[in-house]
């Protein structure tokens with residue numbers, strides 16, 4: 001087990017969005033979250049690296065314990081100063097590619113130098129590793145100084161994945177990673193997810209029952225802020 005979530009509740013203002021959710025996350029397995037729009041799936045993902053904190057009206061109760069670098073980390077008592085560490089170890093890729101302005105290389109080098117504090121040389125090594133892991137290296141090796149926006153939708157999604165992987169996460173949060181992709185590119189990303197799950201724990205949202213079936217070692221159904229079934 002890599003994660004234990006106990007009675008997690010999240011509300012925005014007076015609206016309770018997650019209601020006493022308890023579940024466990026298993027190491028190097030793919031957990032697929034499904035359920036109707038608004039049932040709290042993305043909020044659950046964001047709770048796993050305390051990203052909900054960035055919304056001023058968000059209030060979280062309950063306990064989340066993750067085992068990161070073989071140490072138990074209790075998320076609710078983690079100091080602000082440790083949040084960058086948490087967010088490197090528990091990396092998130094959003095539904096729509098969130099590119100940084102600048103080149104393909106900038107998109108990886110900036111977080112690696114600024115967030116992870118790596119030297120330029122070390123950052124370039126990690127950049128290449130991330131791009132290889134995200135199966136993008138062959139397509140971009142010769143054009144790292146091209147604007148990131150010049151990539152196709154599927155390439156942009158893999159660039160965001162590469163950026164997260166370059167920070168060496170142990171848990172990868174993917175919010176509908178194939179939602180905006182054509183079927184062929186979506187299958188490419190699915191293959192990648194299966195490969196990555198040999199090294200990482202994955203928690204992902206999917207609206208496709210077929211995809212949940214294909215990828216999920218564990219499938220969790222959300223409804224109105226609760227997990228109504230899981231196996």
Ligand SMILES: Nc1ncnc2c1ncn2[C@@H]1O[C@H](COP(=O)(O)OP(=O)(O)OP(=O)(O)O)[C@@H](O)[C@H]1O
Nearest residue numbers: 012017035036037038039040041042043044055222
């Ligand atoms: N930052 C926020 N401020 C206020 N309300 C929010 C915020 N984020 C989410 N919500 C509300 O919380 C509820 C759950 O949203 P969430 O995005 O977690 O659902 P979801 O299951 O991921 O939906 P979808 O499948 O459409 O992405 C929704 O009613 C949403 O409007």
